[in-house]
Amino acid sequence: MYGIIILILFPLVVSGLCSLVKDLRIQYAVSLLVALLHLSLSLVIFLGLLQPQLPTFFGIDSLNKLFLLILSNVYFWVVLVSYSYLQKPVMPNAEKGKKNYFLFLNFYLAANSAALLSNHFGMFWVAAEATTLSVVPLIYFYRNEEALEAMWKYLFLVSIGIAFAFIGILMLTLSAKGTIIEGEQLFYDEYIRNANLLNPIWLKASFIFIFVGLSTKIGVAPMHSGDVDATSNAPSPIAALMSGSLRLTALIGVMRIYQILRPTSSFEFSRTLLIIGGMLSLFIVFVYIFKVRNYKRMLAYSSVEHLGLITLGIGFGGLAFIGAMYHAVYNSMTKVVLFLTAGNIHRNYKSREVDNVRAVLNILPKTGWILLLAFLAISGIPPFGIFFSEIKIYEGMLFSDKPYLLALVMFFLLFIFVNMGKIIFTMLYKNSADEQPQTGTEQFELSHIISIILLIMLVVIAVASPDILYENISNIAHDFGMKL
Amino acid sequence: MENVLSILFCLSLFYVSITSRVKALVSVLIAQGLILVVLLMIPFIYEFSVFGIILPVTVLLVKVILIPRYINKVILDLDIKRRFEPTIQQMVFLPLVIVSMTVIFITASILSENTALDVIPFASGFSAIIVGIYIIMFRKKLIVHVCGFLILENGIFLFGTSVASDMPMMIEIGILLDVFVVVFLMGIALNKIKSTFEGFEVTHLGRLKD
Helix, strand or coil: CHHHHHHHHHHHHHHHHHHHCCCHHHHHHHHHHHHHHHHHHHHHHHCCCCCCCCCCCECCCHHHHHHHHHHHHHHHHHHHHHHHHHHCCCCHHHHHHHCCHHHHHHHHHHHHHHHHHECEHHHHHHHHHHHHHHHHHHHHHHCCHHHHHHHHHHHHHHHHHHHHHHHHHHHHHHHCCCCCCCCCCCEHHHHHHCHHHCCHHHHHHHHHHHHHHHHHHHCCCCCCHHHHHHHHHCCHHHHHHHHHHHHHHHHHHHHHHHHHHCCCCCHHHHHHHHHHHHHHHHHHHHHHCCCCCEHHHHHHHHHHHHHHHHHHHHHHCCHHHHHHHHHHHHHHHHHHHHHHHHHHHHHHHCCCEHHHCCCHHHHCHHHHHHHHHHHHHHCCCCCCHHHHHHHHHHHHHHCCCCCHHHHHHHHHHHHHHHHHHHHHHHHHHCCCCCCCCCCCCCCCCHHHHHHHHHHHHHHHHHHHCCHHHHHHHHHHHHHCCCCC | CHHHHHHHHHHHHHHHHHCCEHHHHHHHHHHHHHHHHHHHHCHHHHCCCCHHHHHHHHHHHHHHHHHHHHHHHHHHHHCCCCECCECCCHHHHHHHHHHHHHHHHHHHHHHCCCCCCCHHHHHHHHHHHHHHHHHHHHECEHHHHHHHHHHHHHHHHHHHHHCCCCCCHHHHHHHHHHHHHHHHHHHHHHHHHHHHHCCCEHHHCCCCCC
16 A cells, blocks of 8 residues: 555645645655655665555556656656756746646656556546646746747647547457457456457557557657647756656557557557657658757757657567667656756756857856767767667667668668757857857756766666666566567 | 437537537537436436446536536636637538538448447547547637537547446546546636737747747
């Protein structure tokens, strides 16, 4: 019982508490405590030291163990940095948003944990919709026109997307008509066990609806637009949270239905759809990265790119699947660093336009160096983790039945890398034409420390490659019926 | 009985396609909510259970009372004009709806040969989903988009009852609660949009693009 209390109920209670307590410091302290407890328990569960008993509709397996740890990790760092972020808001009208910031943050944690831990499609749906509801007020934090538009679009698009996913879930029940699980509850393991009995037509329809619907939340093209708008206009810690964990919460829904389809005759169909989704995401980013002049939007597109790679890895299976799971871990941490750095730049330059940001390395040397390192990390330069996970995905693709797609992926990624590099280096080095080079000293802030810790973690996890992580990921692959 | 109610539900969709008044949409939402409540009450004719009554009562509360009242309040508060201009004419909209419905009904009857499903409720539910999407696509006013979203949700609900999915009641109520909060948040957002953009049409939302 303690599992559900710490992971879901406690954040929910603290969320209520935050609406009663007005003092921001107390809200922060309690939220940090919740985040720490959540992280510790997720870590203990991940290491296999504890196996908490969860009530009906919830369960723990290798897949959600990993994703829960990713969520706790991202959430902990975001909460840690939140107080100092709220002290120095970028825009004056953010004052009103502060009041309910921690309330929704805790609600976000509860909803995401519930979605990840659910082992029932209905429960997953309710919790996934709740994650949208928790994040929408946070997107509107800055209270300006862009934030309002982003919030409306995100709320509307994702609500419709999730409604589509619900149709998919209903079709899944239709696929079970006439089998022994007809009229049974929508538990994942029941469906996985009896997958071969299900009606393939309804199963395919169900996959289309769930995949397309949840794509609005994952940010897989062509349903990515609401997500990109929201990520680029939300405050940086929230953007980090969305890129690092919220997208994965939606992805787990797609992975569950994919797991059901794997042993059936509809498998090839679902696999093709995943690959198309992944390739299309990379293509869209490839096109837009030439046009984008807003660095937070660029990072949002980078999230679309990396989620596209993960989807591609899942679709290809085998070694690419292993790579995709590693990629989910590394991408989440790198995105936190990137968005926190972008937040620092936004605060100092008061603009999200690349053209207004110049000579970051001179004016904000610490932020500049971290941005440079984070850019190298996200582009897959060794020794950062993403290098190793991408190599695995590519290797899996190369030895699959569609190796030619790898050439296309490489082509897209090369241009994405070059254009992202161009934007980042313009921000870092270029001086304005009429100005003398400025130099500035920058104070060491909490966000810098967090970024450095995360960058070190990225290298250490990648180089040391802990057995427990590999073991867990191969267990996931095993659950999906893959031979390695 | 289910079929009669589903056909009534379909008729409400035709009304939605030809009306150009915001209030009429809200009345349709109430009517659809009532149809769903009656549909959920049918099993009680044969067997009454106190526990089972919770779901119809919640649907009544959320879909018939709370949401329409809230939308009416938003309309009054924001002083939204009663009529809305479509981006395509009603004369095009109605045939589009009729053609889509025909296709859905035929497809459903073909599908029912392989799978046991109630064709009429199934197809009616799916038609409502499609009509909801059309409303969102072809209307400019944001409040009408919210109504379109709710018609879509009602369609999913009808669709859900037709496939006889056994969702546990706790989850059904969770779903209703989620929908209500979505509408509530949309109402708040509309309020902000009115004060920020001086209007609530989708054409005002064009700042974010590459």
